[in-house]
Amino acid sequence: MSKKKTAMPKITLIVLLSISAVLLILLGIWLVGELKDSFSDPADGTEPGAISTSVSGGDEVVMLVNSYIADMRKDKTLTIEADGVSVKLDLNEAGAPVDYDELESYMKSKGYDTALIGQYKTVLEAQGEPGSVYNDEYITKKIDELAVNVDTGSDTEYELIEGGVTFYRGSERTVFDKAALADSVKAALDAHRYDTITVSTTKEAPEIPDLDELYTMIYCEPADAYYDVDENKNTIVVDHVVGYDIDIELIRKELTEGTWTEKTFMKQEILPEVTAETLPQKYFKDLLGQQITYYNTAEKNRTVNVGLATAAVNENIILPGQTFSFNRVVGERTAQKGYLPATVFQNGGMQEGLGGGICQVTSTIYAAALKAELDQVSRYVHAYKVSYIDLGMDATVYWGSLDYVFRNNTEEPIKIVSSAKNGTLTISIYGKETRPANRTIKFRSVVLETYMQEMKFEEDLTLAPGAEKKIRSGMPGYKVELYKQIYVDGVLQNEVKINTSKYSAYNGLTKVGPKPVVTDPPVTEPPVTEPPVTTPPETDSPVASGTTGEDVPVVETTSAPDPNSPGI
Known part of the structure; x- marks a missing residue:
């Protein structure tokens, strides 16, 4: 006989889902309370409804509102124009002041809590920070960009060459007052006026290089050769230096009155009074x-x-x-x-x-x-x-x-x-x-x-x-x-x-030489003979002398060079 199926598993699932829903609701209530505590009931004694200026809460608000501001102005620019040439400035990069009325409208349109604006201002004031800081470097960069695009002329330039200098005459310049334009840009940003600023231009002659500075680069004072002592204490000749000069006043006159586009001016050599060759004559x-x-x-x-x-x-x-x-x-x-x-x-x-x-x-x-x-x-x-x-x-x-x-x-x-x-x-x-x-x-x-x-x-x-x-x-x-x-x-x-x-x-x-050796001569005995019958007469026997009777010669030779001679 078959058994009847039970409904317990289905009931258990429903109960579990109900419990989960209740837990989610309770978690949401807790999170809201926490957020309320962080903004409306701070522990540091601020009035209810004020934002905490602690690092964590305050910095978070500033970051959040700054993101709203950047998003609000992402498509807005300020245009600067001269002679039909224009350049656009990004408001955020320029550091434009915040239009809080516009910000409030923007946040309302997006459904954001506009109460954050007041909290934003409070944090900035508490931290001693301005609402915006002009980016002068960026503004100057954009003005220079406009100046380059407008100006088709050029300044006079020069090139140092072997033996002189070559000038390249510039052409008429189109210029405007950059400082005045920078002031106009900041005034427009302060007024939250994001239209076009048109600046007037003027024509001026090309700028001439600093000729005095050029002269110091070219002029070289001559230097005489001289004697010096090296590291071995030996005297050496330090070579002379040839000097150079250039007629800078002639160049100035030519740049002012001339009509040429390119011209070379030669420098002149200045010889020193004493050269390496003439040094000994001094x-x-x-x-x-x-x-x-x-x-x-x-x-x-x-x-x-x-x-x-x-x-x-x-x-x-x-x-x-x-x-x-x-x-x-x-x-x-x-x-x-x-x-x-x-x-x-x-x-x-x-x-x-x-x-x-x-x-x-x-x-x-x-x-x-x-x-x-x-x-x-x-x-x-x-x-x-x-x-x-x-x-x-x-x-x-x-x-x-x-x-x-x-x-x-x-x-x-x-x-x-x-x-x-x-x-x-x-x-x-x-x-x-x-x-x-x-x-x-x-x-x-x-x-x-x-x-x-x-x-x-x-x-x-x-x-x-x-x-x-x-x-x-x-x-x-x-x-x-x-x-x-x-x-x-x-x-x-x-x-x-x-x-x-x-x-x-x-x-x-x-x-x-060695001393002479003196020796006695040998004695010879005569033989014994019988005398003859007749008695011979008596005679003396000869005696040999023991010396020659000659003086020993002294050998004289040429003496060695005297020590007083130049050979010493």
Whole structure:
């Protein structure tokens, strides 16, 4: 037997739907209450009906109303016009003030709550913000756009070219008062008048560029060449600068009175008084000091060394207050530079050394600098006397330790001019002579002590016994004071000590052979014989002499070059 179907599922569905509807109604009532609390019953004590000025509520109202304003004005523009050319301004971008009457009508037409307008104003006032802020940048941009479209003319322009400037004459300009138009735009926006503003134009001549500014761009003052010192303390020539000028008044007149459309004006060169080529002629006109010494050209290696060092110092320029350093200028004496072995004073004697002979160059410079009366900074005396210059006027150098240095104590540059030719070494120092013409100087060497050399003897087994061979005679040493004598009109006025120099004695050397060996001659006994019958007469037996009776000769040879010769 079949069972009857129940109606329970259908009833359950209806009940569930009813409960859901009731819950939705209650949720809606709660939301309305919450919104009412946020706008009409704030916790901060404001009157009922006022909007909360808290950040959350106030900002939300401002954002909402601003969206209404933007939507209301999205199709509205303000037009500016000149000579039939127009440009439209967007009210929102221009920052136009709000027409609240229009806003209220718009919100009513859209069904929006117009009470928000009052709340909007209250928030802005509470936050100290204006209802609108003009966008001056945007307004200026649109006015400039109109000006460009209206103006078909152009200003006069120029182009800097090689050797001058080319001008391009402009054409008549169509202009209007931009500032006045900007004021008119703001006045129209304040009045909520969104029609067309027509501005009158005028014609004016094309604008001429700032010729004074152009002149400063073209004009270049000439600059003389001059001497300077580089990072290595060497004197260098800083090249001259050619100046440029242009007749700016001629250009001004041509732009005002001319009818041409394009014209080039050339600039003029202004040469400086002193160029790199003429710089030496400005200085070095007077001979301040000179010294000449002589060397033996037969000594080939030494001659090469003297020539190299002389060439290195030639044309060297020393600025006022700067120093000349022989080692810095000449540099290390190396085989790569061409220096050769020659006789030098070293280790208490004479021996071969690379660059031998260059001390003659330093000594000659020293003497010339003394005559020029330059400040002496560093000078070392030779170990022994040299013959190419007077006592007390020599100067020795050695790379890495001994240097000769003097300072230019004059007010202008000085120059060393040097030459080594045919056995003559000449050092001349040129500059500007400031010493009185009637004043002259001389130098005098005073020997205080003399140290006589000794003759040393050295055995040489290659020589014959008892023979002697003189190698060198040697030379005495001295203690010397050098004085500068100052004369005025030929009369000695003063004497100044320059230096004290001490030279060691250089001993002579003679080589001797081994001593002769003296031996006794052998004794021979005569044979014993029977005497003859007759008695012979008695005779004396001969006795051999033990010496030859000849003097042993002394071997004399040509001695080595004297240390006083130019070979040292």
